[in-house]
Amino acid sequence: MKMTFFAVAAATLLASSAAYSADVFQPEPQPIMDAPEVAVAEASGWYLRGDLGYSFNRLRGAEFYQGSNATVSEFDDIDLKDSFTIGAGIGYQVNSYLRTDLTFDYMNKSDFRGSTSGGGAGFGACVTACTSEDLSALRAYTLMANAYIDLGNYAYFTPYVGAGMGGSYVRWDNLNNTSCADDGSGCDTTVEHGGRGSWRFAYQLMAGASIDVTCNVKADVGYRFRHTLGGAMFGYEQNGGPGSDDGFYSHELHAGARYMFGGCAQPVAFEPPPQEIVYK
Structure with missing residues (x-):
């Protein structure tokens, strides 16, 4: 009887210990991992731009045929005034360092x-030495393909x-040409040469x-530097012309804005890995 009693007691104790152990079981903790940094999507996409500027211009030279179109002469003095510019464009931001428009x-x-200046024309007031004044103006319409390298954000x-x-x-x-005698005796009638237009190659930095x-x-x-190549300038009239220019340089200061489509860059959400379910 004693042996039977002790066997039953031992079995009861072992069963209660097992049950208690099951109740207090805790899963092994997962290894601690550093949470990844929150990544931000890189801004890219289409944009529109607009600019206003002021251009300091310099004509590289101008020449024309004189007389019976057998002699080519250059202007002794030339001056091309400064001007305003306005522009617009469409572009694409490829990545944080490269864009085109x-x-x-x-x-x-x-x-x-x-x-x-020089010898007289042989008629009118300018029969001796004379000086001419030539007045005109130009306008330019420019289409450009551009690429830019962004040098980092500060x-x-x-x-x-x-x-x-x-x-x-x-x-x-x-172009209006007026020749006047150097001795002050008078001026010839102004001669008007028809203006010309032409497409030219241009590049800029x-x-x-x-x-x-x-x-x-x-x-x-x-800042923008542009070189526009030469081309036709004015036509023939009364033993003078046609004329052409040697192109011009433009040094431009500009200010404007760009609007990026697609909104702002959004943080990439981080989802923790699923935890293994532990059953008691």
Whole structure:
């Protein structure tokens, strides 16, 4: 009887211990892992841009046929005035460092003044030495394909450099030529030469900085150098012409803005891995 009693007691104790152990079982803790950093989607996509600028212009030279179109002469003095510009474009931000765009801009009226001096024309007031005054103006419409490299973001500023190439339609107004005698005896009647227009090759180099206004609006200020090649300038009239220019340089300061489509960059949500279910 004693042995039976002790066997039953031992069995009861073992069963209660097992039950208690099952009740207090805790799963092994998962190894601690560093939470990944929250990633931010890189901004990219289409944008629109607009710019206003002021261009300092320099004509590289101009020449014309004189007399019976057998002699080519150059203007002794030339001056091309500064002008305003306005432009717009559409572009694509490829990544944080590269973007491209297609731009069209208009250079407002830039006045031209030239002069020549020499022997008399042989008629009118200018029968001896005389000096001519030649007045005209040009306008330019330019289409450019551009690429830019952004040089990193510093607070709200992103400096950049860029280059572009394309075509420019340069339109000259009529040129008015007035010759006056150097001795002050008088001037000939003004001769009007018809202005000419032509498409020319052009290229440009840029540098500037973008300024973050909002997450999808950026102000843009910068400098642009443009070289527009030469072409037709004015036509023939009364033993003078036609004439052509040797192209011109433009040094432009501009300010504008870019609007990025697609909204602002959004954080990439982090979802923790599913935990293994432990049953008691």
